[in-house]
Amino acid sequence: MVVASSNPHNKEMQIRRRISNIFNKREEDFPSLKEYNDYLEEVEDMIFKLIEGIDVQAIEEKITNYQQENAEQIMINQARKAEDLAAAMAASKGLPVQADTDGSSQAGFVAGAQGQYAPTVAGGQPRPTGMAPQPVPLAGGLDMHGYALDDEEMMRLQAERGGRAGGWSIELSKKRALEEAFASIWI
Structure with missing residues (x-):
């Protein structure tokens, strides 16, 4: 044809x-x-x-x-291609990827539901089925440094430390606010 x-x-x-x-x-x-x-x-x-x-x-x-x-092989390969396309579409949308029926692995990393990346197993070994493993929260509502997440003072201290690590300081913020306030008076 x-x-x-x-x-x-x-x-x-x-x-x-x-x-x-x-x-x-x-x-x-x-x-x-x-x-x-x-x-x-x-x-x-x-x-x-x-x-x-x-x-x-x-x-x-x-x-x-x-x-x-080769009718059977053609259909099998078309199905594999469709599965790979579906997995790529799911990964691009951040959805969990289902394992292939034959257990083969095509992707290197798959985006999880919350944006984490879970490595797949390469080399023809089976990859895990279902959702990628998610991080397990630490006991007692603590963050990764052991601080209580619900303690307001600790949250403020963490925010301040994070700002200082990025070059920000409370004095710099106050100075800029005053400069902008006085600059607007003279205009």
Whole structure:
């Protein structure tokens, strides 16, 4: 089936999309990198010939035969692609990512529900299912330094220390407020 289009770019994109949905094997489907590269080269040759209109009938027969012989593998790879896309969409929205049914890992880091990052297990090992592990709060309502979270004085002290660590001081704030107040009087 040759796609007819007035725009050559659209024609190429339609052919590439069609062929990539059929010839959708991944590197892990091959025993060696050389065999995978040979497969990719063969696919690109077919795409080029279809775009240029070279030996179209033979290429279409080859595609049909491949579809019939590898129908199950094509569907499995399309499902894997859809799962990867769904996982990428969920990760981009900060939603928890579900594990693949085969236990493979595709991502390096996955964004959790509250913006934390949970590393996934690489190298074909299974990754945890469900939500990424969340930090466990410390006992007694204490922060990471052991200060009580509900103590107002401690919260003020922490805010002041944080400000000083960033170069801010209460004196600087008072001086700026006075300068701005006096500057507005003379205008």
